[in-house]
Amino acid sequence: MKKEMQRPLLQEERPRSNGKKAGSGTPLSTALNLAASSMGTGLLTLPHAFACCGPALCILLLGVLAVTTDVTLILLIRLGRHLGVSTFGSLMQRLFGKNGSGCFQLMLISVLFLALTAMQRVVLDLLPIFMEAMCGFSHVSPLGLSMIVNVFVLAACFSGSYHALRFTSGAALLCLLPFMVALGQDALADRSEKPPPRPAAEAASMQGFLMASPILASALAGGHFSVMEMAAELKPEHRESIYGVIHVVFLGVLPVCYVLVSLAGISLFGADTPEDILVEFQGNSIMELARGVLSFTNALRMPLILMPLHSLVCDTMVLFTSRDVKASGSNGGSSPLLNLWRNIAGMPILLFGAACLAQWLSTLSSILGLLGGTCGVLGCFCIPGAMYLWVWRAERRSISSNYAVLAAFAILVGFAVVVSCCLSWIW
Numbered sequence: 001m002k003k004e005m006q007r008p009l010l011q012e013e014r015p016r017s018n019g020k021k022a023g024s025g026t027p028l029s030t031a032l033n034l035a036a037s038s039m040g041t042g043l044l045t046l047p048h049a050f051a052c053c054g055p056a057l058c059i060l061l062l063g064v065l066a067v068t069t070d071v072t073l074i075l076l077i078r079l080g081r082h083l084g085v086s087t088f089g090s091l092m093q094r095l096f097g098k099n100g101s102g103c104f105q106l107m108l109i110s111v112l113f114l115a116l117t118a119m120q121r122v123v124l125d126l127l128p129i130f131m132e133a134m135c136g137f138s139h140v141s142p143l144g145l146s147m148i149v150n151v152f153v154l155a156a157c158f159s160g161s162y163h164a165l166r167f168t169s170g171a172a173l174l175c176l177l178p179f180m181v182a183l184g185q186d187a188l189a190d191r192s193e194k195p196p197p198r199p200a201a202e203a204a205s206m207q208g209f210l211m212a213s214p215i216l217a218s219a220l221a222g223g224h225f226s227v228m229e230m231a232a233e234l235k236p237e238h239r240e241s242i243y244g245v246i247h248v249v250f251l252g253v254l255p256v257c258y259v260l261v262s263l264a265g266i267s268l269f270g271a272d273t274p275e276d277i278l279v280e281f282q283g284n285s286i287m288e289l290a291r292g293v294l295s296f297t298n299a300l301r302m303p304l305i306l307m308p309l310h311s312l313v314c315d316t317m318v319l320f321t322s323r324d325v326k327a328s329g330s331n332g333g334s335s336p337l338l339n340l341w342r343n344i345a346g347m348p349i350l351l352f353g354a355a356c357l358a359q360w361l362s363t364l365s366s367i368l369g370l371l372g373g374t375c376g377v378l379g380c381f382c383i384p385g386a387m388y389l390w391v392w393r394a395e396r397r398s399i400s401s402n403y404a405v406l407a408a409f410a411i412l413v414g415f416a417v418v419v420s421c422c423l424s425w426i427w
Contacts, residue, residue: 025233027241033230034249036173037304038222039257042215043176044277044294046258047265049215051200051273052208055266061209062216062255068413069220070250071406072384076224077231077242078403079387086232088225088308089315092383095390098319104383105316111375112225112309113354119298119305120358123149127295143359150351153302176297179290180261183277187264197270210424214377217417220254221380225308302351310346374421381414 050058076088085091088108093101124142131145231242265277274280385407392404 025230025235025238027234027238027245030230030234030242031245031249031253032173033304034223034227034245035253036301037226038220038250038254039173039176042219043179043258043261045215045275046219046262047269047273047277048275049208049212050262051203051266051269051271052205053212054204054208055200055263057204057209058212058216058262059259061213062258064413065213065216065220065417066250066255068381068410070246072381072410073224073227073246073250074243075384075388075403075407075410076228077246079384079391080228080231082391086228087311087315088228089312091228091387093315093319095387102316102319104379105312105319107375108225108379109309109312109316111379112305112312113350115222115376116302116305116309116350116354117358119302120146120355122298123295124355124358125295127292131292143355146355146359147352149299150302150355153299153306154347154351176294178286178293180257182286182290183261183264183268187267197268198272200266200270200273203271203273207424210420213417213420214374214424216258217377217381219258220250221376222304223250224380224384225312226304229308229311306347306351309350313346313350374418377414377417377421381410381417385410385414 053061076091080086080091083091083094085094089101089105092104095101096104123146127145127149128142227242227246231239234242265273269277269280388407389404389411392401392407
């Protein structure tokens with residue numbers, strides 16, 4: 001292991017090919033994909049989190065988590081380029097070996113599958129209502145409609161390139177505009193005829209703080225599982241731009257959008273801000289449109305979850321079925337079953353399996369959501385920090401300690417959010 005790590009960590013390497021298209025990505029397409037990976041229906045719950053935590057404290061907490069997200073994404077890119085790998089699963093296998101990598105990959109697979117299931121649940125809930133209201137269809141089968149949507153999601157995934165998803169990612173972000181614009185208009189409108197809402201300070205509590213931290217962390221996480229592949233697809237002249245893209249998206253665009261939407265929601269409802277802010281806009285045609293559009297938003301974001309999920313499952317199958325797994329972890333194994341899964345059956349099974357699970361779980365319980373958020377925090381904050389420290393320990397003389405300090409900081413923040421989750425369950 002140490003012999004493999006005698007190069008400086010900052011040394012740039014050409015990532016090994018993993019069968020995906022390389023050299024087609026641009027900073028814009030990468031930024032759109034990263035933003036769409038994180039920004040979604042979680043935006044609807046942030047005003048409630050801000051009200052329960054307190055706006056000032058929640059903005060501070062959002063800043064800390066945004067910096068942590070930015071740091072961990074940078075760590076993943078630097079480690080991947082140093083070790084010559086371009087997937088999260090391959091990186092874990094290279095550093096932690098077969099058993100450790102298998103445990104980590106199974107955890108990340110569960111996180112991504114639950115995230116995909118949650119998106120399917122939103123489509124099942126909102127799309128039939130939207131079709132009935134806009135098109136006059138009645139007695140629409142939610143599962144049947146979801147299956148039709150999944151066919152188009154599957155077609156997008158078989159493009160095999162994140163750069164090719166820039167159009168669906170951009171469309172996913174545009175789908176959020178009706179909700180954000182209507183919310184801003186209502187917040188700025190003259191409400192002198194209506195009684196003012198109760199001050200948000202009346203709802204702020206320690207329990208609200210404990211509840212807010214995992215929600216905010218989940219709203220920022222999501223790009224970790226695919227950022228290495230996005231970086232590997234960048235054109236050679238744009239390779240170094242990935243760091244600036246990450247800074248702009250996670251230190252600028254996402255925090256600003258989250259703060260504006262949350263403050264607008266609080267100005268409208270104060271201490272009584274609901275968990276799903278859309279339920280309070282009865283009779284508002286724009287918000288009615290937003291309810292339906294959000295179902296399309298989730299459909300457009302599904303490829304950004306399904307593609308890294310499929311890659312992780314393939315890496316895990318190689319890990320446990322091949323006796324001589326290559327260091328990259330992405331090209332090993334050549335059994336017919338594995339090739340069938342990788343090239344034909346894997347994505348459809350994962351996608352339609354998540355749809356069936358979402359149909360069976362009529363609503364995702366709060367415990368399931370918190371469990372997924374907790375595993376997500378471990379996978380997005382703690383594991384990247386631990387991987388960097390693992391390499392830093394082997395190359396302490398040739399690696400700056402600054403990133404090691406930041407890696408330790410990310411681990412501490414991740415564990416703090418986990419503790420916050422656990423306390424919110426029993427508070």
